[in-house]
Amino acid sequence: MNEKLSRPCARLASDGPRPPLSMLAALRVLGTGLLVALGLSLLAACQSPEQELASMVDSNRRDLLALEGTAGLGKKVHGRVARRVERARELIRRTPPTSPAACMNGARLLVRSDSAVDLALAEELGRLAAAAGLQDALPLVAEAVDRQLLISDRPQRYGTVYVWVPVLKAWRLYDVDPTTTDEDRAAMGVRPFRELVAREQELNGERWQDRIR
Template sequence: MRIHTPALLLFFAGACAHAPAATETPVIAETPGASAPDAQAKAPIAELPFMEAPAAPMPGWRQVKRADALMREGKNAEALALYKEALGAGNSSANTAYSAACAMALLGQKKEALDSLSRAAELGFRDVKWMQQDTDLVSLSGEPAFTALVERIPTLPERHSNGNPELQRMFTEDQADRSPPPASPEAWKAVTARDAQRRTRVKELVASGALKDAADFLAAGFIFQHGDTQEDYAMAREMGAEAARRGNPTGLWLAAAAWDRWLMNAGRPQRFGTQYRGDVQTKKMTLYPVDPSVTDEERARWGFPPLAEIPTTMR
Protein backbone atom coordinates (compact mmCIF):
# COMPACT_ATOMS: atom_id res chain seq x y z
CA MET A 1 0.00 0.00 0.00
CA ARG A 2 1.18 3.53 -0.72
CA ILE A 3 0.47 6.22 1.78
CA HIS A 4 0.42 9.04 -0.44
CA THR A 5 2.24 9.63 -0.43
CA PRO A 6 4.56 10.99 -3.12
CA ALA A 7 7.47 9.09 -3.52
CA LEU A 8 8.15 12.16 -1.85
CA LEU A 9 9.72 11.16 1.57
CA LEU A 10 6.81 11.69 0.15
CA PHE A 11 5.57 9.90 -1.70
CA PHE A 12 3.01 10.23 -3.32
CA ALA A 13 -0.34 9.87 -1.34
CA GLY A 14 -2.60 6.67 -1.69
CA ALA A 15 -3.11 4.13 0.90
CA CYS A 16 -0.98 1.00 1.27
CA ALA A 17 0.50 0.50 4.71
CA HIS A 18 4.11 -0.06 3.78
CA ALA A 19 4.67 3.01 1.66
CA PRO A 20 7.84 4.10 -0.12
CA ALA A 21 8.91 7.69 -0.32
CA ALA A 22 6.25 9.48 -2.51
CA THR A 23 4.14 12.50 -3.67
CA GLU A 24 1.12 12.10 -1.42
CA THR A 25 2.46 10.70 1.86
CA PRO A 26 3.29 12.67 4.98
CA VAL A 27 6.61 14.42 4.51
CA ILE A 28 9.43 13.86 6.93
CA ALA A 29 12.62 15.82 7.34
CA GLU A 30 15.06 14.14 4.96
CA THR A 31 18.31 15.36 6.51
CA PRO A 32 19.51 13.14 9.37
CA GLY A 33 19.89 15.05 12.60
CA ALA A 34 17.91 18.08 11.44
CA SER A 35 15.28 19.51 13.74
CA ALA A 36 12.94 22.46 13.48
CA PRO A 37 14.75 24.73 15.96
CA ASP A 38 18.14 24.00 14.38
CA ALA A 39 16.80 25.02 10.98
CA GLN A 40 16.11 28.56 12.14
CA ALA A 41 19.74 29.46 11.58
CA LYS A 42 19.56 28.59 7.86
CA ALA A 43 17.87 31.78 6.71
CA PRO A 44 16.21 34.91 8.07
CA ILE A 45 12.60 34.18 8.97
CA ALA A 46 10.07 36.38 7.18
CA GLU A 47 6.32 36.02 7.34
CA LEU A 48 4.81 33.67 4.77
CA PRO A 49 1.59 35.26 3.45
CA PHE A 50 -1.69 33.49 4.04
CA MET A 51 -2.96 31.51 1.06
CA GLU A 52 -6.49 30.38 0.27
CA ALA A 53 -6.85 26.84 -1.05
CA PRO A 54 -5.95 27.20 -4.76
CA ALA A 55 -8.33 24.45 -5.92
CA ALA A 56 -10.95 22.07 -4.61
CA PRO A 57 -9.83 18.65 -3.34
CA MET A 58 -10.34 15.67 -5.62
CA PRO A 59 -13.80 14.04 -5.48
CA GLY A 60 -13.99 11.26 -2.91
CA TRP A 61 -11.04 12.49 -0.89
CA ARG A 62 -12.83 12.03 2.43
CA GLN A 63 -13.58 8.39 1.64
CA VAL A 64 -9.94 7.85 0.67
CA LYS A 65 -8.66 9.32 3.93
CA ARG A 66 -11.01 7.12 5.95
CA ALA A 67 -10.06 4.09 3.88
CA ASP A 68 -6.35 4.77 4.43
CA ALA A 69 -6.93 4.78 8.19
CA LEU A 70 -8.93 1.54 8.00
CA MET A 71 -6.15 -0.13 6.03
CA ARG A 72 -3.67 0.79 8.74
CA GLU A 73 -5.97 -0.99 11.18
CA GLY A 74 -6.20 -4.08 8.98
CA LYS A 75 -9.89 -3.48 8.15
CA ASN A 76 -9.39 -4.20 4.48
CA ALA A 77 -12.98 -4.98 3.48
CA GLU A 78 -14.28 -1.75 4.97
CA ALA A 79 -11.46 0.19 3.34
CA LEU A 80 -12.15 -1.38 -0.04
CA ALA A 81 -15.80 -0.33 0.06
CA LEU A 82 -14.69 3.28 0.60
CA TYR A 83 -12.06 3.18 -2.16
CA LYS A 84 -14.71 1.92 -4.56
CA GLU A 85 -17.05 4.67 -3.42
CA ALA A 86 -14.35 7.29 -4.04
CA LEU A 87 -13.53 5.94 -7.50
CA GLY A 88 -17.22 5.86 -8.34
CA ALA A 89 -17.51 9.50 -7.27
CA GLY A 90 -14.90 10.53 -9.82
CA ASN A 91 -11.65 10.19 -7.88
CA SER A 92 -8.98 9.80 -10.56
CA SER A 93 -5.92 9.36 -8.35
CA ALA A 94 -3.67 6.49 -9.39
CA ASN A 95 -2.95 5.90 -5.72
CA THR A 96 -6.64 5.34 -4.96
CA ALA A 97 -6.87 2.63 -7.60
CA TYR A 98 -3.57 1.19 -6.39
CA SER A 99 -4.74 1.14 -2.78
CA ALA A 100 -7.97 -0.55 -3.82
CA ALA A 101 -5.83 -3.22 -5.50
CA CYS A 102 -3.91 -3.68 -2.25
CA ALA A 103 -7.13 -4.22 -0.31
CA MET A 104 -8.41 -6.65 -2.94
CA ALA A 105 -5.18 -8.64 -2.92
CA LEU A 106 -5.24 -8.91 0.85
CA LEU A 107 -8.83 -10.14 0.63
CA GLY A 108 -7.89 -12.83 -1.92
CA GLN A 109 -9.61 -11.07 -4.85
CA LYS A 110 -6.76 -11.60 -7.29
CA LYS A 111 -8.50 -10.88 -10.59
CA GLU A 112 -10.13 -7.74 -9.24
CA ALA A 113 -6.79 -6.63 -7.77
CA LEU A 114 -5.02 -7.06 -11.11
CA ASP A 115 -7.78 -5.11 -12.85
CA SER A 116 -7.42 -2.31 -10.31
CA LEU A 117 -3.63 -2.25 -10.77
CA SER A 118 -4.19 -1.89 -14.52
CA ARG A 119 -6.53 0.99 -13.81
CA ALA A 120 -3.89 2.58 -11.59
CA ALA A 121 -1.43 2.34 -14.48
CA GLU A 122 -3.95 3.98 -16.80
CA LEU A 123 -4.31 6.80 -14.26
CA GLY A 124 -0.56 7.36 -14.13
CA PHE A 125 0.95 4.89 -11.64
CA ARG A 126 4.55 4.18 -12.69
CA ASP A 127 6.42 2.96 -9.58
CA VAL A 128 7.10 -0.61 -10.65
CA LYS A 129 9.90 -0.96 -8.12
CA TRP A 130 7.50 -0.30 -5.27
CA MET A 131 4.79 -2.50 -6.75
CA GLN A 132 7.20 -5.45 -6.81
CA GLN A 133 8.21 -5.04 -3.17
CA ASP A 134 4.80 -4.13 -1.72
CA THR A 135 3.91 -6.91 0.73
CA ASP A 136 0.21 -6.16 0.27
CA LEU A 137 0.54 -7.52 -3.27
CA VAL A 138 2.57 -10.63 -2.51
CA SER A 139 -0.32 -12.92 -3.49
CA LEU A 140 -0.15 -11.52 -7.03
CA SER A 141 3.58 -11.83 -7.62
CA GLY A 142 3.35 -15.21 -9.34
CA GLU A 143 0.45 -14.26 -11.61
CA PRO A 144 1.30 -13.91 -15.34
CA ALA A 145 -0.88 -10.80 -15.53
CA PHE A 146 1.16 -9.19 -12.73
CA THR A 147 4.43 -9.95 -14.54
CA ALA A 148 3.00 -8.58 -17.77
CA LEU A 149 1.93 -5.37 -16.01
CA VAL A 150 5.39 -4.97 -14.46
CA GLU A 151 6.87 -5.19 -17.95
CA ARG A 152 4.28 -2.88 -19.54
CA ILE A 153 4.26 0.03 -17.09
CA PRO A 154 7.80 1.30 -17.94
CA THR A 155 6.73 1.57 -21.59
CA LEU A 156 3.76 3.83 -20.81
CA PRO A 157 4.03 7.60 -21.26
CA GLU A 158 3.70 9.93 -18.32
CA ARG A 159 0.06 10.92 -17.99
CA HIS A 160 -1.22 14.47 -18.34
CA SER A 161 2.07 16.06 -19.34
CA ASN A 162 3.26 17.72 -22.51
CA GLY A 163 5.66 19.76 -20.48
CA ASN A 164 9.38 20.19 -20.06
CA PRO A 165 11.28 16.88 -20.45
CA GLU A 166 14.24 18.15 -18.43
CA LEU A 167 12.00 18.97 -15.47
CA GLN A 168 10.36 15.56 -15.60
CA ARG A 169 13.78 13.89 -15.72
CA MET A 170 14.96 15.85 -12.69
CA PHE A 171 11.77 14.99 -10.81
CA THR A 172 12.32 11.29 -11.55
CA GLU A 173 15.88 11.58 -10.26
CA ASP A 174 14.69 13.45 -7.15
CA GLN A 175 12.26 10.64 -6.34
CA ALA A 176 14.77 7.89 -7.11
CA ASP A 177 17.20 9.45 -4.62
CA ARG A 178 14.57 8.83 -1.91
CA SER A 179 13.20 5.41 -2.83
CA PRO A 180 14.56 3.87 -0.73
CA PRO A 181 15.95 6.65 1.49
CA PRO A 182 19.75 6.82 1.76
CA ALA A 183 21.07 4.52 4.49
CA SER A 184 24.03 6.56 5.75
CA PRO A 185 25.05 10.18 6.41
CA GLU A 186 27.52 9.91 3.52
CA ALA A 187 24.78 8.84 1.14
CA TRP A 188 22.54 11.66 2.35
CA LYS A 189 25.37 14.12 1.74
CA ALA A 190 25.58 12.97 -1.87
CA VAL A 191 21.80 13.32 -2.28
CA THR A 192 21.92 16.81 -0.74
CA ALA A 193 24.53 17.84 -3.30
CA ARG A 194 22.40 16.56 -6.16
CA ASP A 195 19.36 18.31 -4.66
CA ALA A 196 21.26 21.62 -4.72
CA GLN A 197 22.23 21.14 -8.36
CA ARG A 198 18.64 20.38 -9.31
CA ARG A 199 17.31 23.44 -7.48
CA THR A 200 19.82 25.70 -9.22
CA ARG A 201 18.70 24.44 -12.60
CA VAL A 202 14.99 24.63 -11.74
CA LYS A 203 15.39 28.26 -10.66
CA GLU A 204 16.87 28.97 -14.09
CA LEU A 205 13.94 27.24 -15.79
CA VAL A 206 11.41 29.15 -13.68
CA ALA A 207 13.12 32.46 -14.47
CA SER A 208 13.09 31.71 -18.20
CA GLY A 209 9.40 30.82 -18.25
CA ALA A 210 10.05 27.20 -19.19
CA LEU A 211 7.30 25.78 -16.95
CA LYS A 212 4.21 25.23 -19.09
CA ASP A 213 1.78 22.74 -17.55
CA ALA A 214 0.67 21.37 -14.20
CA ALA A 215 3.22 18.55 -14.26
CA ASP A 216 6.05 21.06 -14.71
CA PHE A 217 4.97 23.10 -11.68
CA LEU A 218 4.48 19.94 -9.63
CA ALA A 219 7.96 18.64 -10.50
CA ALA A 220 9.53 21.99 -9.65
CA GLY A 221 7.60 22.12 -6.39
CA PHE A 222 8.83 18.76 -5.18
CA ILE A 223 12.42 19.68 -6.04
CA PHE A 224 12.12 22.89 -4.03
CA GLN A 225 10.39 20.96 -1.20
CA HIS A 226 13.63 19.02 -0.79
CA GLY A 227 15.59 22.21 -0.25
CA ASP A 228 16.97 23.56 3.01
CA THR A 229 15.89 27.20 3.23
CA GLN A 230 12.67 29.07 3.90
CA GLU A 231 12.89 30.44 0.35
CA ASP A 232 12.91 26.88 -1.01
CA TYR A 233 9.78 25.92 0.93
CA ALA A 234 8.00 29.13 -0.07
CA MET A 235 8.79 28.35 -3.73
CA ALA A 236 7.53 24.80 -3.26
CA ARG A 237 4.26 26.17 -1.94
CA GLU A 238 3.87 28.50 -4.93
CA MET A 239 4.72 25.77 -7.42
CA GLY A 240 2.31 23.32 -5.80
CA ALA A 241 -0.47 25.90 -5.76
CA GLU A 242 0.02 26.64 -9.44
CA ALA A 243 -0.03 22.92 -10.28
CA ALA A 244 -3.34 22.66 -8.41
CA ARG A 245 -4.77 25.66 -10.27
CA ARG A 246 -3.81 23.98 -13.54
CA GLY A 247 -5.65 20.78 -12.66
CA ASN A 248 -3.22 18.50 -10.80
CA PRO A 249 -4.74 17.69 -7.37
CA THR A 250 -1.39 16.56 -5.96
CA GLY A 251 -0.37 20.21 -6.15
CA LEU A 252 -2.90 21.02 -3.44
CA TRP A 253 -1.24 18.54 -1.09
CA LEU A 254 2.23 19.79 -1.99
CA ALA A 255 1.34 23.42 -1.32
CA ALA A 256 0.01 22.48 2.11
CA ALA A 257 3.01 20.29 2.92
CA ALA A 258 5.46 23.00 1.86
CA TRP A 259 3.60 25.54 4.01
CA ASP A 260 3.82 23.14 6.96
CA ARG A 261 7.50 22.59 6.36
CA TRP A 262 8.14 26.33 6.19
CA LEU A 263 6.42 26.74 9.55
CA MET A 264 8.23 23.78 11.12
CA ASN A 265 11.60 25.14 10.07
CA ALA A 266 10.59 28.50 11.50
CA GLY A 267 9.99 26.79 14.84
CA ARG A 268 6.24 27.38 14.61
CA PRO A 269 3.28 24.95 14.65
CA GLN A 270 2.21 23.50 11.31
CA ARG A 271 -1.28 24.01 9.87
CA PHE A 272 -2.33 20.77 8.20
CA GLY A 273 -0.47 17.91 9.85
CA THR A 274 1.85 16.76 7.06
CA GLN A 275 5.17 16.95 8.91
CA TYR A 276 6.69 14.33 11.20
CA ARG A 277 10.09 14.23 12.89
CA GLY A 278 12.12 11.60 14.67
CA ASP A 279 11.87 11.14 18.42
CA VAL A 280 15.31 10.26 19.77
CA GLN A 281 13.91 8.33 22.75
CA THR A 282 11.11 6.34 21.08
CA LYS A 283 12.83 6.01 17.68
CA LYS A 284 9.46 6.79 16.07
CA MET A 285 8.37 9.49 13.67
CA THR A 286 5.98 11.71 15.61
CA LEU A 287 3.60 14.38 14.36
CA TYR A 288 5.10 17.86 14.63
CA PRO A 289 2.86 20.20 16.70
CA VAL A 290 -0.19 21.49 14.85
CA ASP A 291 -1.60 25.01 15.21
CA PRO A 292 -4.81 24.63 17.27
CA SER A 293 -6.26 27.81 15.73
CA VAL A 294 -6.52 26.16 12.30
CA THR A 295 -10.00 24.67 12.06
CA ASP A 296 -10.95 21.29 10.67
CA GLU A 297 -13.04 23.20 8.11
CA GLU A 298 -9.90 24.93 6.85
CA ARG A 299 -8.06 21.62 6.65
CA ALA A 300 -10.97 20.15 4.70
CA ARG A 301 -10.71 22.92 2.11
CA TRP A 302 -7.20 21.63 1.42
CA GLY A 303 -8.22 17.97 1.39
CA PHE A 304 -7.12 16.99 4.90
CA PRO A 305 -9.15 15.13 7.53
CA PRO A 306 -9.95 16.48 11.00
CA LEU A 307 -6.93 16.81 13.25
CA ALA A 308 -8.23 14.00 15.49
CA GLU A 309 -7.97 11.60 12.55
CA ILE A 310 -4.36 12.40 11.63
CA PRO A 311 -1.95 9.73 12.97
CA THR A 312 0.34 11.00 15.69
CA THR A 313 3.09 8.54 14.78
CA MET A 314 4.34 6.89 11.61
CA ARG A 315 5.43 3.30 11.37
Protein backbone atom coordinates in the same frame (compact mmCIF):
# COMPACT_ATOMS: atom_id res chain seq x y z
CA MET B 1 62.66 -9.22 -52.58
CA ASN B 2 59.33 -9.34 -50.90
CA GLU B 3 60.76 -11.69 -48.27
CA LYS B 4 63.58 -9.24 -47.42
CA LEU B 5 61.14 -6.37 -47.07
CA SER B 6 58.80 -8.38 -44.94
CA ARG B 7 61.45 -9.37 -42.37
CA PRO B 8 62.09 -5.84 -41.01
CA CYS B 9 58.33 -5.34 -40.80
CA ALA B 10 58.03 -8.56 -38.85
CA ARG B 11 60.78 -7.43 -36.47
CA LEU B 12 59.12 -4.05 -35.92
CA ALA B 13 55.82 -5.72 -35.23
CA SER B 14 57.41 -8.03 -32.69
CA ASP B 15 59.68 -5.42 -31.01
CA GLY B 16 58.58 -4.27 -27.57
CA PRO B 17 55.99 -5.77 -25.24
CA ARG B 18 52.47 -6.08 -26.47
CA PRO B 19 49.65 -4.89 -24.21
CA PRO B 20 47.95 -7.83 -22.54
CA LEU B 21 44.52 -8.80 -23.76
CA SER B 22 42.98 -7.69 -20.46
CA MET B 23 44.35 -4.17 -21.01
CA LEU B 24 42.97 -4.07 -24.53
CA ALA B 25 39.60 -5.20 -23.23
CA ALA B 26 39.70 -2.52 -20.54
CA LEU B 27 40.47 0.13 -23.13
CA ARG B 28 37.56 -1.03 -25.23
CA VAL B 29 35.24 -0.89 -22.20
CA LEU B 30 36.58 2.54 -21.26
CA GLY B 31 35.96 3.77 -24.77
CA THR B 32 32.42 2.42 -24.66
CA GLY B 33 31.84 4.02 -21.26
CA LEU B 34 33.02 7.39 -22.52
CA LEU B 35 30.69 7.14 -25.49
CA VAL B 36 27.77 6.25 -23.23
CA ALA B 37 28.57 9.15 -20.88
CA LEU B 38 28.83 11.50 -23.83
CA GLY B 39 25.53 10.24 -25.17
CA LEU B 40 23.80 10.80 -21.83
CA SER B 41 25.25 14.30 -21.59
CA LEU B 42 24.00 15.13 -25.07
CA LEU B 43 20.59 13.69 -24.20
CA ALA B 44 20.38 15.88 -21.09
CA ALA B 45 21.40 18.90 -23.15
CA CYS B 46 18.60 18.16 -25.61
CA GLN B 47 15.94 18.01 -22.88
CA SER B 48 13.59 20.94 -22.55
CA PRO B 49 13.40 22.60 -19.11
CA GLU B 50 10.03 20.93 -18.49
CA GLN B 51 11.41 17.52 -19.43
CA GLU B 52 14.39 18.04 -17.15
CA LEU B 53 12.11 18.99 -14.25
CA ALA B 54 10.09 15.81 -14.79
CA SER B 55 13.26 13.71 -14.96
CA MET B 56 14.54 15.17 -11.68
CA VAL B 57 11.19 14.50 -10.01
CA ASP B 58 11.49 10.83 -10.98
CA SER B 59 15.04 10.70 -9.61
CA ASN B 60 13.93 12.29 -6.34
CA ARG B 61 11.08 9.83 -6.02
CA ARG B 62 13.41 6.86 -6.38
CA ASP B 63 15.87 8.27 -3.84
CA LEU B 64 13.22 9.14 -1.26
CA LEU B 65 11.31 5.88 -1.57
CA ALA B 66 14.52 3.93 -1.04
CA LEU B 67 15.11 5.77 2.24
CA GLU B 68 11.56 6.05 3.56
CA GLY B 69 11.49 5.39 7.28
CA THR B 70 15.22 5.74 7.81
CA ALA B 71 16.98 8.31 9.95
CA GLY B 72 17.04 11.27 7.61
CA LEU B 73 18.06 11.33 3.98
CA GLY B 74 21.68 10.32 4.32
CA LYS B 75 24.54 12.46 3.06
CA LYS B 76 24.67 11.12 -0.50
CA VAL B 77 20.94 11.31 -1.12
CA HIS B 78 20.68 14.67 0.63
CA GLY B 79 23.40 15.97 -1.67
CA ARG B 80 21.64 14.70 -4.79
CA VAL B 81 18.31 16.17 -3.70
CA ALA B 82 19.98 19.50 -2.89
CA ARG B 83 21.61 19.62 -6.32
CA ARG B 84 18.26 18.98 -7.96
CA VAL B 85 16.73 21.81 -5.93
CA GLU B 86 19.47 24.14 -7.16
CA ARG B 87 19.01 23.02 -10.74
CA ALA B 88 15.22 23.39 -10.51
CA ARG B 89 15.62 26.90 -9.11
CA GLU B 90 17.94 27.78 -12.00
CA LEU B 91 15.60 26.36 -14.64
CA ILE B 92 12.50 28.04 -13.19
CA ARG B 93 14.19 31.43 -12.96
CA ARG B 94 15.53 31.16 -16.49
CA THR B 95 12.40 29.67 -18.07
CA PRO B 96 9.29 30.03 -15.89
CA PRO B 97 7.00 26.98 -16.24
CA THR B 98 4.02 27.50 -18.52
CA SER B 99 2.17 24.19 -18.19
CA PRO B 100 0.34 22.91 -15.09
CA ALA B 101 2.48 19.76 -15.07
CA ALA B 102 5.70 21.78 -15.12
CA CYS B 103 4.43 24.00 -12.29
CA MET B 104 3.64 20.91 -10.26
CA ASN B 105 7.04 19.34 -10.94
CA GLY B 106 8.76 22.56 -9.98
CA ALA B 107 6.82 22.58 -6.71
CA ARG B 108 7.72 18.93 -6.07
CA LEU B 109 11.41 19.74 -6.35
CA LEU B 110 11.51 23.06 -4.51
CA VAL B 111 9.44 21.78 -1.58
CA ARG B 112 12.51 19.73 -0.59
CA SER B 113 14.47 22.95 0.01
CA ASP B 114 15.30 24.52 3.36
CA SER B 115 15.12 28.00 1.87
CA ALA B 116 12.10 30.19 2.63
CA VAL B 117 12.36 31.72 -0.85
CA ASP B 118 12.30 28.30 -2.53
CA LEU B 119 9.41 27.14 -0.37
CA ALA B 120 7.39 30.26 -1.14
CA LEU B 121 7.99 29.62 -4.85
CA ALA B 122 6.97 25.97 -4.40
CA GLU B 123 3.74 27.15 -2.80
CA GLU B 124 3.08 29.57 -5.65
CA LEU B 125 3.77 26.97 -8.34
CA GLY B 126 1.58 24.44 -6.55
CA ARG B 127 -1.29 26.91 -6.37
CA LEU B 128 -0.95 27.65 -10.08
CA ALA B 129 -1.05 23.93 -10.90
CA ALA B 130 -4.08 23.40 -8.66
CA ALA B 131 -5.89 26.38 -10.19
CA ALA B 132 -5.29 24.83 -13.60
CA GLY B 133 -7.05 21.66 -12.50
CA LEU B 134 -4.28 19.50 -10.98
CA GLN B 135 -5.81 18.81 -7.59
CA ASP B 136 -2.86 16.58 -6.68
CA ALA B 137 -0.90 19.81 -6.32
CA LEU B 138 -2.88 20.85 -3.24
CA PRO B 139 -0.96 18.58 -0.80
CA LEU B 140 2.24 20.11 -2.19
CA VAL B 141 0.91 23.56 -1.36
CA ALA B 142 0.11 22.35 2.16
CA GLU B 143 3.60 20.90 2.56
CA ALA B 144 5.23 24.09 1.28
CA VAL B 145 3.21 26.10 3.80
CA ASP B 146 4.10 23.70 6.62
CA ARG B 147 7.80 23.74 5.78
CA GLN B 148 7.86 27.52 5.75
CA LEU B 149 6.36 27.46 9.25
CA LEU B 150 8.84 24.78 10.32
CA ILE B 151 11.93 26.79 9.37
CA SER B 152 10.48 29.81 11.19
CA ASP B 153 9.97 27.72 14.36
CA ARG B 154 6.20 27.93 14.27
CA PRO B 155 3.68 25.06 14.41
CA GLN B 156 2.78 23.68 11.02
CA ARG B 157 -0.73 24.32 9.76
CA TYR B 158 -1.76 21.04 8.15
CA GLY B 159 0.50 18.28 9.47
CA THR B 160 2.51 17.20 6.45
CA VAL B 161 5.96 17.39 8.07
CA TYR B 162 7.64 14.75 10.23
CA VAL B 163 10.99 15.35 11.88
CA TRP B 164 13.66 12.89 13.00
CA VAL B 165 14.49 13.23 16.71
CA PRO B 166 18.00 11.80 17.29
CA VAL B 167 17.59 11.55 21.07
CA LEU B 168 14.50 9.38 20.66
CA LYS B 169 15.78 7.67 17.51
CA ALA B 170 12.30 8.12 16.14
CA TRP B 171 10.18 10.17 13.80
CA ARG B 172 7.74 12.65 15.27
CA LEU B 173 4.95 14.64 13.70
CA TYR B 174 6.10 18.23 13.94
CA ASP B 175 3.90 20.47 16.12
CA VAL B 176 0.55 21.15 14.47
CA ASP B 177 -1.59 24.26 14.90
CA PRO B 178 -4.55 23.05 16.99
CA THR B 179 -6.90 25.52 15.31
CA THR B 180 -6.60 23.70 11.98
CA THR B 181 -9.55 21.37 11.43
CA ASP B 182 -9.80 18.15 9.47
CA GLU B 183 -12.05 20.06 7.07
CA ASP B 184 -9.18 22.48 6.46
CA ARG B 185 -6.90 19.53 5.78
CA ALA B 186 -9.39 17.85 3.46
CA ALA B 187 -9.60 21.04 1.41
CA MET B 188 -5.85 20.70 0.79
CA GLY B 189 -5.88 16.97 0.15
CA VAL B 190 -4.32 16.17 3.55
CA ARG B 191 -5.48 13.24 5.66
CA PRO B 192 -7.32 13.67 9.00
CA PHE B 193 -5.22 14.33 12.08
CA ARG B 194 -5.68 10.85 13.54
CA GLU B 195 -4.26 9.34 10.35
CA LEU B 196 -1.29 11.69 10.50
CA VAL B 197 -0.55 10.43 14.01
CA ALA B 198 -0.92 6.84 12.80
CA ARG B 199 1.58 7.60 10.06
CA GLU B 200 4.10 8.51 12.75
CA GLN B 201 3.63 5.07 14.26
CA GLU B 202 4.10 3.47 10.84
CA LEU B 203 7.40 5.27 10.37
CA ASN B 204 8.59 3.97 13.73
CA GLY B 205 7.10 0.49 13.36
CA GLU B 206 8.86 -2.86 13.33
CA ARG B 207 9.25 -2.69 9.57
CA TRP B 208 11.92 0.00 9.97
CA GLN B 209 13.57 -0.91 13.28
CA ASP B 210 16.59 -2.59 11.74
CA ARG B 211 17.13 0.39 9.44
CA ILE B 212 17.05 3.13 12.08
CA ARG B 213 19.13 1.54 14.85
